[in-house]
Amino acid sequence: MESKYDRPLPEINSLTAPFWEYCKKHELRMQFCRRCKEWIWYPKAICPKCGKNDQMVWERLSGKGSIYSYTVIRQVIDNSESFSKDIPFVIALIELDEGPRIYSNIVGVSYESISIGDRVEVVFEDVTNEITLPKFKKL
Amino acid sequence: MQSGNAYIGSENPNGTLARKFAIVGYGETEVSRARVDKGEKKLSVKEYLGMAVSLALEDAGIEKKELENQGFGVTGSAYPHAEIYSGEVVQDLGISPKFLIRADTGGNSGATLLSQAGMAVSSGLVDVVLCVGADTPMNITYPGAVREWRYEADFQKPFGMMGPNSQFAFIMRRHMHQYGTRLEEIGKVSVSQRENASRNKNAYLKAPITIEQYMSSRPIADPVKLLDACIQVNGGLAFIVASEEYAKRFPKEKVVWVRGMAECHNYRHGSALSPDLTYTGITVCSREAFRIAGIEQKDVNLLQIYDDYALAVIMQLEDLGFCAKGEGGKFVSEHDITYKGDLPINTGGGQLSAGQPGMAGGMVHIVEGIRQLRGEAKERQVSRAEVCVVTSLGCLEYNNTFAHASTIVMGV
Ligand SMILES: [Zn+2]
Numbered sequence: 001m002e003s004k005y006d007r008p009l010p011e012i013n014s015l016t017a018p019f020w021e022y023c024k025k026h027e028l029r030m031q032f033c034r035r036c037k038e039w040i041w042y043p044k045a046i047c048p049k050c051g052k053n054d055q056m057v058w059e060r061l062s063g064k065g066s067i068y069s070y071t072v073i074r075q076v077i078d079n080s081e082s083f084s085k086d087i088p089f090v091i092a093l094i095e096l097d098e099g100p101r102i103y104s105n106i107v108g109v110s111y112e113s114i115s116i117g118d119r120v121e122v123v124f125e126d127v128t129n130e131i132t133l134p135k136f137k138k139l
Numbered sequence: 140m141q142s143g144n145a146y147i148g149s150e151n152p153n154g155t156l157a158r159k160f161a162i163v164g165y166g167e168t169e170v171s172r173a174r175v176d177k178g179e180k181k182l183s184v185k186e187y188l189g190m191a192v193s194l195a196l197e198d199a200g201i202e203k204k205e206l207e208n209q210g211f212g213v214t215g216s217a218y219p220h221a222e223i224y225s226g227e228v229v230q231d232l233g234i235s236p237k238f239l240i241r242a243d244t245g246g247n248s249g250a251t252l253l254s255q256a257g258m259a260v261s262s263g264l265v266d267v268v269l270c271v272g273a274d275t276p277m278n279i280t281y282p283g284a285v286r287e288w289r290y291e292a293d294f295q296k297p298f299g300m301m302g303p304n305s306q307f308a309f310i311m312r313r314h315m316h317q318y319g320t321r322l323e324e325i326g327k328v329s330v331s332q333r334e335n336a337s338r339n340k341n342a343y344l345k346a347p348i349t350i351e352q353y354m355s356s357r358p359i360a361d362p363v364k365l366l367d368a369c370i371q372v373n374g375g376l377a378f379i380v381a382s383e384e385y386a387k388r389f390p391k392e393k394v395v396w397v398r399g400m401a402e403c404h405n406y407r408h409g410s411a412l413s414p415d416l417t418y419t420g421i422t423v424c425s426r427e428a429f430r431i432a433g434i435e436q437k438d439v440n441l442l443q444i445y446d447d448y449a450l451a452v453i454m455q456l457e458d459l460g461f462c463a464k465g466e467g468g469k470f471v472s473e474h475d476i477t478y479k480g481d482l483p484i485n486t487g488g489g490q491l492s493a494g495q496p497g498m499a500g501g502m503v504h505i506v507e508g509i510r511q512l513r514g515e516a517k518e519r520q521v522s523r524a525e526v527c528v529v530t531s532l533g534c535l536e537y538n539n540t541f542a543h544a545s546t547i548v549m550g551v
Contacts, residue, residue, distance in 0.1 A: 010293040039412060042294045042537060048411060069316070069416060071308035072361040073299055079287070083299045091298050093309050093538060099412050101538045105298050111361075116316045133297055 005127045006082040012130075015043050018058050023132040026124040030100055032059040041100040063122035064139070065096035072111045090114055094136055108137045160257045161386035162395045162549075163267075163379050164199025165506045166191045170343050170374035170494045173277035184216050185231055187273035187375030187496075192232055195269065195377035199389070203234070210259050210268030210380075212240035214248035215498045217276050217286055228271075238265050245533030246445055246495075247402075248272060249376070249502035250545035254400055256380035266385040273375030274497025290537040303447065304368055305360035306535040311450045312362055313416045317465065320453065322362070324468030326353035328449040328484075329366045329491055331476045336488025338478065338519040343372050343494040367449050372494030376502035378509065395512045398526075399432025399548040401425075407539055417465070419451075420544030421458035421530055429460075432548035434526060436461050441511060441521045442482070443504035445532040446489040455530050459546070478519040486511055486519050501531040505547070512551050526550050 012020050022029040031040035033047035034055040046053045070092035076084045083089070090106040092114070106114055107123065120136040127133055168190045173181040196203055213228045221227060225241040240255045242248035249272055256268035291300065300306065314320050330350055336342035348366065356366040386394050406420030429435065436459070444452045444459075453467035461482075462470040476484040487493050487507040490500050508527040510516050516524075527549045534542035 007299070008292070008296045010297050016293060041412075042290050068413075069309040069313040071305050071312065071363070072358075073301055073305060074358040074360060075301070077301045080296065080299065080301060083301075086299065089299060091295075091300060091305065093416075095413060101413055103295050103298055103300065103537075116312070131297075135298075 007127070008080060008082070009128065009131050015045060019043055020131060022058065023124060023134055024126075026132070028061045028063045028122050028134055029058045030061060031056050039098055039100040041102060061096055061098050061100075063096075065094045065120055065136075067106070067114065067116055067118045067120060068093045068095040068101055069116060070106070070114060092120070092136065094120055102134070104133075105135045106138065107135050114138075159383055160260050160397050161381045161383065162253075162397065162509055163381045163386055163389045163393060164195045164201070165379070165509050166194025166196075166198060166375075166377040167341060167506050168194065168273075168375045169341060170372035170496060171277070172343065172371075173275070173373055181278065182275070182373060183278070184273050184275045184375075187275065187373065188213070188228060188271055189232065191271050191273055191375035191377040192269065195271070195379055199379050199393070201379075206267065206269050207235055208237050210238040210240070210256060210265040211236035212242065212252035212256055212268055212270040214242045214252065214272035214274070214502070216274045217279065217497045234269070238268065240268075240270075244543040245498065246447060246501045247531040247533030247541075247543035247545055248498050249500075249505050250402070250529075250531035250547060251543075253378070253380060253397070253505060253547065254402055254545065257397055257400060260380055260382035260385070263382070266382050268380040269377065270380060271375065271377040272496070272499030272502045274499050275373040276371045276497040277373045294537065301360060303535055304363050307448050307451075308360040308363045310416050310454075310540055311367070311448065314450055314454065315362065317417055318468070320450070320465075320468035322354060323350060324472050325367065325449050325453060326350050327471050328446070328452045328476070329353050331480075332446070332485045332489045333492045334477045335486050335519055336492030338517075339487045339493055342488040342492050343370055344488070344492045363448065369447050369490035369495040369500070370492070372496050374494065374496035374499065376496070376499055376506050378502070378505060393513060395509045396550050397547060398434070398550045399428040399430070400546065401427035401431065402543070402545045404544070405536070405539075405542050406544060414539050416540060417454060419454055419458050419532060419540045421455045421532070421546060424544055425459045425528075425530070425546040428528075428546035428548050432550070434548060438526050439528050440483075440523050440525055441486060441527050442484045443486070443489070443508045443527065443529040444484055445501060445504060445530045446485055446491050447495065447500070447532070449491060451532065452484060454540075455532075459528065459530070478516070478521055483521045486516060486521060501533065504529045504531065508547075508549050512549055524551075
C-alpha cells in the first residue's frame with residue numbers, strides 16, 4: 001500500500017458501498033437480477049431490464065475476461081494531474097466472461113504488449129484503508 | 140424544394156412532426172480561446188449570450204419586443220456552474236417568455252432546443268422561440284468546473300480516465316479493430332474540414348493541414364491524437380424558430396424549413412449490457428427523420444455532422460445509411476467531403492476546426508446548415524444546397540457511445 005495515495009478516489013454511497021466492500025475482501029461482485037438472469041453494471045437502483053429491485057443480489061464473478069477495447073493515456077487533464085507520474089498507462093474496457101464490461105487498468109505489462117482480445121484476470125490493489133481498486137493483469 | 144405532405148402527422152403515423160416549422164434567423168459570435176497574451180478577447184458567457192441574441196434579432200429583422208410572451212430556450216454552460224440557470228439568462232436578456240427550455244444534453248443541446256421549440260410552435264402554444272447557446276470553457280480556471288458524471292467520477296476517474304478524449308479512444312480503437320478503419324481515412328476528415336475552415340473567417344483554426352501533420356500530431360489518449368479532436372472555444376450562437384404561419388412574414392430566401400427531425404437517447408446497439416461501441420443512436424433517429432421528411436440519402440446535398448472527433452463523422456455516415464457499417468473510412472476516402480466536393484460535410488470546418496463552444500457546440504452545425512441553405516456561405520457556399528442533414532450527439536456514456544443523438548432534415 002502506498003503511504004500517500006493521491007489519485008482520485010470514488011465517492012461511496014449506499015448504492016455503491018457493497019461493490020467497494022466486496023473489493024476490500026478481494027471479491028469482484030456485481031448486481032444481478034434473478035428475475036431477468038441479467039448482470040447489472042455500474043450499480044443501479046433498479047434492474048434496467050424489468051424495472052424492479054426485488055430480485056437484485058450481489059453475485060460473485062470469476063474475475064476473468066477479455067480486453068474489448070483500450071487506450072494508452074499520454075497526457076493528464078487538470079482534475080487528474082496526480083496521474084502524470086504513471087504516464088503512459090493503459091485503461092482497458094474488459095468484457096468479463098459473465099458478460100458485463102468494466103473499465104480498469106491493465107497492470108504488470110508495458111502498453112506495447114496489449115491487444116484487443118487479450119485474456120485478463122482481476123487483481124486487487126488496496127490503495128487506501130477504505131478503497132481497494134479492482135485492476136487486471138494479463139493471463 | 141416541394142414540401143408536400145411530409146410534415147403532416149396523418150401522412151406519417153409514427154412521425155414526431157405534426158406540422159412543419161421554420162428557422163427565420165440566426166446569430167453566431169466570433170470565437171476565442173481567451174488567449175489575452177495573443178490579443179484574443181476574454182469575454183464572459185453573459186456577453187456571448189447577449190451578442191448571439193442581438194445578431195439573431197438583427198438577422199431576422201425583428202424587434203426584441205416581438206419575443207415577449209413567446210418561447211425562449213438556452214443551452215447549459217460549463218462555466219459558471221448554476222443549476223438554476225434559465226431564469227438568470229432571461230433576467231439578463233430582459234425577456235419574459237411564457238415557454239422556457241433549458242437543454243442539458245451536452246453536444247446535442249442545440250438539437251434539443253430546436254426539437255422542443257418546434258413542438259411548441261407546432262402545437263400553437265407560441266408563434267416563435269428564440270434559442271440561444273453560449274459557453275466559455277476557456278475561462279475555466281479551477282478543476283472543480285470540469286464536467287463530471289457520477290459514473291465517470293466513481294468508476295472511470297479512479298483508473299485515470301481523462302475526460303472525453305480518453306472515453307472516445309475506446310470507440311475509435313474498436314472501430315479500427317472491428318473494420319480495419321485506417322488512420323489515413325480518419326485523418327481525411329480532419330484535413331478536409333480544415334480546408335473548409337480556411338474559407339470561414341469565424342473558424343478558430345484556419346491554417347490548412349496535411350495528412351502527414353494529422354498522422355504525427357501529439358498523442359493524447361491512443362489512438363486519439365490532437366488532430367482527431369475538436370478544439371474548445373468560447374463563443375455563442377442563436378437561432379429563431381417560427382411556426383409556419385409566423386414564418387410567412389419573412390422574405391422567402393431567409394426562411395429555412397425543418398422538414399423532419401427525430402431524437403434517440405441511450406441507444407445501445409445489439410445488447411443493453413454489452414453494446415457494440417461502433418454504433419450511435421443516429422442509426423435509429425436518422426431513419427425516422429428521413430421518413431418524416433420523405434427523403435432518401437440520394438436527396439441530400441450536404442451534411443453537417445456532429446464532430447467532437449473525426450471518427451465520429453465516419454461512424455455517423457454509416458449510421459445515416461450513406462454506406463454500410465464499417466465502410467465509412469473507405470467511403471470518406473472515395474469522396475470529396477469539402478465544400479466543393481460531391482458530398483460536402485461540415486462546410487464551415489465543424490468543431491474540429493471552427494471550434495466547439497462548449498455546451499453550445501452542436502449549434503455550430505445547425506447554424507452552418509441554415510447559412511448554406513440560405514446561400515450565405517460566401518467563399519465556401521455549396522453550389523446546390525436545398526436539402527441539408529444535420530446531426531447532433533451528446534454525453535459519452537459508460538460502456539457505450541453517446542447518450543443523445545438527433546437527426547434534423549432542413550430544406551429551403
Ligand atoms: Zn430484472
